[in-house]
Structure formats: structure tokens, C-alpha cells
Amino acid sequence: MVCMTCGATLTKEHFKAMKMKELREFLSDRGLKCVGCQEKDDFIKIAFENRDKKPVTGVEKREIPNTSLWEAWGAVTKEKCIETVGKRGEDTTSEPYASVCSTLGLAVESFLMQHGKSLSQKLKKRPELILKTSYTGVYYNAGNHIFEKLINYCLTPSIRNKCSSLTFVMDIIENSKAADFKNWIMNVGIENTNPMYEVLSHRSDL
Known part of the structure; x- marks a missing residue:
């Protein structure tokens, strides 16, 4: 699992190493969706373009x-x-x-x-x-x-x-x-x- 909150700059290689589930979670946590995306490369492209965007609702801190x-x-x-x-x-x-x-x-x-x-x-x-x-x-x-x-x-x-x-x-x-x-x-x-x-x-x- 790639750390999303460690403060390090995420590279394209980080996203390539992610599973599809992790890519979807990365985007959804930022209020984004990959419209028309079908291949993993499509998700990687959108995620990389929004690599500096912060989670919109602080969901990573929500207590279960x-x-x-x-x-x-x-x-x-x-x-x-x-x-x-x-x-x-x-x-x-x-x-x-x-x-x-x-x-x-x-x-x-x-x-x-x-x-x-x-x-x-x-x-x-x-x-x-x-x-x-x-x-x-x-x-x-x-x-x-x-x-x-x-x-x-x-x-x-x-x-x-x-x-x-x-x-x-x-x-x-x-x-x-x-x-x-x-x-x-x-x-x-x-x-x-x-x-x-x-x-x-x-x-x-x-």
C-alpha cells in the first residue's frame, strides 16, 4: 500500500505500483472520478495530474x-x-x-x-x-x-x-x-x- 499522507511527492511510478482499488480510492478521496476511464493507464494519468490535491473531507482521519x-x-x-x-x-x-x-x-x-x-x-x-x-x-x-x-x-x-x-x-x-x-x-x-x-x-x- 502506498502511503498517501507521508508528505513525499508522488511520482508516476508510485501510481503505477498501485492496485486499481487504490487508484479509485485516491481519486474518490479527492472528490474526483475518471470519466470514461477503462484502462489502468487512464486512472494513473488522472491520479498523477491531481497528485498534489488534498483529500476533500479529511476522510483519511475519520475514526471508524x-x-x-x-x-x-x-x-x-x-x-x-x-x-x-x-x-x-x-x-x-x-x-x-x-x-x-x-x-x-x-x-x-x-x-x-x-x-x-x-x-x-x-x-x-x-x-x-x-x-x-x-x-x-x-x-x-x-x-x-x-x-x-x-x-x-x-x-x-x-x-x-x-x-x-x-x-x-x-x-x-x-x-x-x-x-x-x-x-x-x-x-x-x-x-x-x-x-x-x-x-x-x-x-x-x-
Whole structure:
């Protein structure tokens, strides 16, 4: 593995020594994608041209939670829900907001426990490795986006009270009514960045 943060100037030889996965990670950490690239040389060219560009979100410093994939993202969802409610000037401890945020966190945890374990068995990949990927670069940013969409969907006045129900929220998630959650976790598992960029290209739809 080539060190990306050692401070040394990266040469073209450094990039040639990288695996395709490492080249993609180098680009995604900098918010870049290699449009139309098919050969390794194409990725090397783009990476070398952007060798001095810094990671856009400090993802190399993001701490991986010492917990399960599902507990980690359940906690993220609940915290983001509380944060969103607060930004809207509402009392985060009042109802239905407190119940909605707790339910959203529990629903995401339940969903990822089911689908994360299933994916782990299918790919023969430990859940902690899927968690690590989900906290990296574009995977993390896309995950944040889709769970924010769920939060905003459930805070819509017309259905806000219904989102206190775990069954109701699970139906939203399982049937991709707010975002395609299954697609996200599957592509995190197989480490496919392209769908993540597609998710992030629609950030204005929040």
C-alpha cells in the first residue's frame, strides 16, 4: 500500500505500483472520478495530474466506530435527525420529534443488521470490513446523503407522526420510498464507487 499522507511527492511510478482499488480510492478521496476511464493507464494519468490535491473531507482521519455496521449508522441517523430538528428551531426532546428520531435510528439499525449480515455472508466479507468501507470517502458521503433524505422525508408534517412507528419507517426503507438504501449497502459491500457518485449528483433534491 502506498502511503498517501507521508508528505513525499508522488511520482508516476508510485501510481503505477498501485492496485486499481487504490487508484479509485485516491481519486474518490479527492472528490474526483475518471470519466470514461477503462484502462489502468487512464486512472494513473488522472491520479498523477491531481497528485498534489488534498483529500476533500479529511476522510483519511475519520475514526471508524468501535461498534457494528448497523449500530454505527443507526447512531449516525439518530444524531443527524436530532441535529436537523434543532436546526429547524424545534425542541428535540418534544414529541413527536424525540420518538421519530429514536425510531429512525432503530429502523436503520434493524435494516442494516438484516441486509448487512446477509451481504457479509454472500460476499464472504466480515461486517467490520463493510463498516470500514462505509466510513471511507464517497461511500460515507453517499450514506450520509441517503439517510438525510430519510430524515427529511419523515419530518414532513403530513407523515411526521406516522414515523414514530417502526413498522411504518421500515416500510419506507425496505421499499426505497425516500432513497435506495439496498443499493447503497450492496455497493458499499462490493466497493463500487460509481453508484455513490450518482447518489451525490442528486444532492440538490433534499
